[in-house]
Amino acid sequence: MNASRDPVKDWVVQQYREIFGDSATARGGKQVDSDGNPTRIGRFTPTSPVAVAGAAAAVYAPRLLPTIDGNETVTAVLTQLHGYQWPLAAVAVPLCVVDVSRYRAHKSTRMLESVVRQTTGHLPRKVTVSLAPGRRALRRATITLHPGTVIRPKAFDELTRAIEETFPEHGKWEVRVKHEAYKNRILVTRAEIIPDTRSSRHKALQAALDAGAILKDAKVTVDSVDENGVETGFKITFEPSMNSGARGFQAKVDEALASLAGVHESGRTWTTEWTPSQGHLVMRLVAAMPTRVDHPLALVDEDLRHLPYATGAADLTMFWDVSTSSNKPHCLIVGPTGGGKTSVIRTLLTEATRRGIPFVGVDPKMIELDGLEGYPGCGAIVYDALRAAMFVRALHTEMMARNAYIHHKKIEGSQLPLMIAVLDEFFILSGKWQRLAKTGDDETRELLKELDPLGAWADLAVLARSAGIRLLLGVQRPDASLFGGASGNARDNFGTRLSLGNLSQDGALMMWGDSTVGREVDTSVKGRGIALGTDGSPVDAQMWWTPNVDRHPNKWSQLSESEKAIIDGLQPFEAPEFTCYSRELAEFIESERALAKQAREHGDVLEPIVLGDRPIGQSAATDDDDVADAIPASAVTEGMAVLIDDGQGSEVPVTVEAVTVIRDKGTGDVLETTLSINTGGRVKTNVHYGPTDVVFLPAPDRLPATV
Structure with a gap:
């Protein structure tokens, strides 16, 4: 049976080891401690015990003399020591203080060596600790490493944490660890803790x-x-x-x-x-984005080729650069009904006219641009789809004539006067062209085939820049047919782009090249959207509010005095001249003006027949734009309601159950779209559409309601 351990003995041994440490022994030519770990630190050897023993003998000599009576030599020594008791005590006290400091430094040295060995795997060449290490935090320690010692960042982080835990913060002091690799050493210093006053x-x-x-x-x-x-x-x-x-x-x-x-x-x-x-x-x-910015009357941008239209983040003024040197020659505005798209178009056109730039527009809804008809600098506003196709072809002819003039006269394109062509609700217009091509009479179908307005438009988007013609395009939703290979990389030409309302993921990718941009716009603020900044990156913007400039009494009476002041202040003193370089465009504009004048003088519409409390045809909505919208067939999604031809010349609303879009594997362009619908029977009906075909919606594509 083993004898029980003596707790007193264990305590004495533990205290001895704490004070003097284990003796280092040699194994295989290397020093190791009692646990077998390599070490370069020997046993602590105090110097004060001899002085303390001598001082104690001197102090207690009178008590010791009777016990050694008869030994004259010892008696003489004790007697002499007793005479030096105070000097000996004065020497013993500082030696004890030095030994306590040496012991604490020795203990810290052993701890630092152990920490470095365990965290880095390297045994320090030498560890030097100041003799006054402080109560708990080290004052300074230098750990000398062997030349070429490499300490990885992760190992150094572990070493730093271990040293900080071994010598934690105390009072106003903390330990700092620094590795000086070029000197092959690690410095451990004490620094005063600076109170963290950061927010x-x-x-x-x-x-x-x-x-x-x-x-x-x-x-x-x-x-x-x-x-x-x-x-x-x-x-x-x-x-x-x-x-x-x-x-x-x-x-x-x-x-x-x-x-x-x-x-x-x-x-x-x-x-x-x-x-x-x-x-x-x-x-x-x-500054926080404003919720409304009225169109300023002052020329915000002194450059007459910069057409401002919005206030962006950081109070930046967003503008459309229509100069010949511009890398953003054409402008694309995307936004559903009620988002403020029409107001942006009015802003750009009024800014253009007071800078001497005329415009001509196409409005298939007959309500978006009607207030601009007859405005100074307005060549004409085209409403009829067939005449719009004639206009696009005439504009194409104008572009070719301008290029020929530049070539013949050997002049720069910047010397030609600018003009802006506005084509609002592009997909509605495209849908009307397609409908006429299918249901129109023989003469109409033949004329549309000859005019080829979509092909002419694609050429304009790519080539009109050098001829001084700027295109302003308004659509409900972006679509790849505007930017794909078939349009001649038109997206690069529509460098000035802005979107109102929230875009879909695909729409954001097509507009901004980033599927996350423009998807979280605050739609409760009318006119809030995303615009392309001067550095080419999309930024939040608040579009300027420009009232309807129509001075017809029915419109003018609805405006406030401040809105009337805006219209009066924006109107140019002199109408910009409309210069044509082709007989086709000049004759078209003259004929369109004549038709508009005749309609105003002799045209008439039926008055509504009141049934109950609402006139026939009047919607409960408050927006002016209540005409059904059109979108590309490829943009239709499952569950959406669209209008389909019933084969008898009428269009009926149906719900799409499935959509199949076939794309080119190389370019990603749409080749064909198939809509699957259920007409009431068991068999589904598939309706096929070409790459540029559009479908009409039963109701306007509005902004989502906000709470």
Whole structure:
């Protein structure tokens, strides 16, 4: 039976080891401690015991003399020591203090050596700790490594955490660890703890950047504060990389930083300015987006070839550059009914006319641009679908004539006067052309085939820029048929693009090249949308409000005095001249003006027949635009209601049960669309559409209702 362990003995041994440590023994030519771990630190040897023993003998000599009576030598020594008791005590006390400091330094040395060995796998060449290490935190320690010692970042992080846990913060002090690889050493120093006075927003930004590997070595500092000391700007420095120069990467970082910073106390939002070449970005507050901006009467942009139309983030003025040198010559506006598309068109056209640029427009709904008919600088507004096809062909002829004039006269295109051609509700017009091509009389079908308005439009989108013709296109929804290979890369030519309301995922990808842009627009604010900034990136924008410029009493009486003042202030003093270089366009505009004059003087419409409390044909909606819309057949989705020809010359509403779109494998262009519908029987009916065919909707495609 084994004898029980003596707790007193164990305590004494433990205290001995705590004070003096284990003796280092040699194994295979190397020193190891009692646990067999390699070490370069020997046993602690105190120097004070001899001085303490001598001082104690001197102090207690009178008591010891009677016990050694008869030994004259010892008696003489004790007697002499007793005479030096105070000097000996004065020497023993500082030696004890030095030994306590040496012991604490020795203990810290052993701990540091053990920590370095366990975390990095390297045995230090030498560990030096200051003799005054402080109560708990080290004052200074130098860990000398062997030349060429490599410490991986992960191992160094573990070493730093281990040292910080071994010597935790105490009072106002903390331990700092620094690796000087070029000197083959690790420095452990004591630093005063600086109170963290950063705001919660500042801490959140720095913590997120430290936790993720988005920006390397990112540091957040306060760039500016308001009068209350609240941060209004942050500067983030980082190590430049390939990612930091990519716009897509910057956009994702901007979104993350704005989310982390949260809504500012002032209600303003955050914007970010990148300088990747210098390794920093600045977050600043910008004014909150306005909910309405009335069309300013002053020329906001002094450049007469810049047509402003909206206020963007950071109070930027968005404009359409119609100059000959512009890389954004044509403008595309996308937005459902009620989103403010018509107001943007009025804004651009009124800005154009007071800068001396005339326009001519096509309005298949007969209500979008009617107020602009007769406006200074307006050549004509075309409403009839067949005459619209004639106009597009005449405009194509004008383009060719202008190019021939430039070639013959050896002049620059910038010397020709500009003109703007507005084609609103493109898909409705396209649908009417297709309907006429199928149901029209022989003469109409033959004329449409000869005019080929869709082919002429595709040429205009690509070639009109150099001839001084600018295209303004309005559609309900974006579609690949506007931008695909069949349109000659028209998307690049429609460099000025803006969308109102929320886009679908495919629509956002087609408009902005990013499936996330324009999908969370605040539709409760009329005129809110996305516009293409001067740097080519989409930004939030509030479109300017321009009232209907129609001075007909029925329209004019509905306007407020401030709205009338806007119209009066925008009207140019002198109407821009409309210069044609082709006889075809000149004759078409003259004939259209004559037809419009005749309609105004002799035309008439039937008065509504009142049944109950609402006239026939009057909708309960308050919007002017109550005409059914048209969309490309490829944009139809399952469950959508569309109008289908019943074979007897009428169109009936049906619900689409399935949609099949066949695309070109190389370009992705639509080749054919098949809509499956159920007409009431067991067998489904498949209706096939070509790549550019459109379908009509039973009701206008409106903005979604907001709560």
